[in-house]
Amino acid sequence: MRKWDYENDQWVDLPSHLKHLPLFTRQFDFTSFIFRVLWAIYLKLTFKFYIKLKVVGDFHEIYKNYPKLLVISNHASHLDAVSIAASIPFQYWKDLYIAAAKDYWFKNPLFTFFSKHCLGAVPIDRKDRTGEAVKLCTSLLSDLDRIWMILFPEGSRSKDGYIQRFKRGVSIFSEKTNTPILFLYLEGNAELMPKGSLPRPGNLTIHIGPIQPPAPIDVVDKNYRAWVESINPNAYPPLMKQDESSSN
Numbered sequence: 001m002r003k004w005d006y007e008n009d010q011w012v013d014l015p016s017h018l019k020h021l022p023l024f025t026r027q028f029d030f031t032s033f034i035f036r037v038l039w040a041i042y043l044k045l046t047f048k049f050y051i052k053l054k055v056v057g058d059f060h061e062i063y064k065n066y067p068k069l070l071v072i073s074n075h076a077s078h079l080d081a082v083s084i085a086a087s088i089p090f091q092y093w094k095d096l097y098i099a100a101a102k103d104y105w106f107k108n109p110l111f112t113f114f115s116k117h118c119l120g121a122v123p124i125d126r127k128d129r130t131g132e133a134v135k136l137c138t139s140l141l142s143d144l145d146r147i148w149m150i151l152f153p154e155g156s157r158s159k160d161g162y163i164q165r166f167k168r169g170v171s172i173f174s175e176k177t178n179t180p181i182l183f184l185y186l187e188g189n190a191e192l193m194p195k196g197s198l199p200r201p202g203n204l205t206i207h208i209g210p211i212q213p214p215a216p217i218d219v220v221d222k223n224y225r226a227w228v229e230s231i232n233p234n235a236y237p238p239l240m241k242q243d244e245s246s247s248n
Contacts, residue, residue: 035117057208073184075152141177161190162237171217183209
């Protein structure tokens with residue numbers, strides 16, 4: 001795999017799935033703006049009439065005080081990323097990016113166009129062993145004046161709806177760039193679009209939680225779990241609780 005020089009102004013030599021990112025373009029992308037407006041309208045209607053979205057908390061004060069954040073949540077559905085985007089006021093979308101699996105969200109020209117221009121997706125190669133994903137995300141977080149990057153620390157969707165242990169990527173990004181972490185909890189997401197199904201009507205509540213300073217992943221995982229269990233004591237698998245009790 002070629003290692004890209006993210007500081008090189010000759011960004012036109014980069015692969016097409018990276019060219020939409022502000023680290024490289026350094027210009028206003030009118031195409032992306034138009035498609036994001038259309039996508040925002042669609043999400044507003046969808047999450048009002050088809051899926052009833054409720055947001056507990058307020059993003060406005062957070063946006064004023066935290067220009068850079070890693071936004072994390074539980075992950076049980078392909079709807080999760082767009083649900084979070086729908087919950088965030090559109091005026092903040094220009095700084096909103098989603099870390100997305102490259103093998104899924106950039107797997108064909110249609111998905112690539114949607115991921116680039118509607119989601120502002122940051123492609124993450126889940127099989128990468130060269131550190132390119134870390135370099136890309138840390139470069140964005142370090143070099144941009146404002147960025148909220150959505151990440152799913154579980155790595156992949158939960159198969160049973162229970163929250164799984166976090167992988168260390170979010171802490172690597174946070175500690176390397178001194179970026180705080182905003183906790184979100186999606187309540188009801190597993191029922192809306194189970195693996196292999198189309199989106200279903202229903203209710204979704206997004207809880208806005210505390211902001212975690214940069215810390216090792218075991219600390220982030222522990223603090224996130226304590227907060228989520230104060231909302232939903234059944235969010236984690238019973239076996240995990242038994243294993244922890246027997247180890248104490």
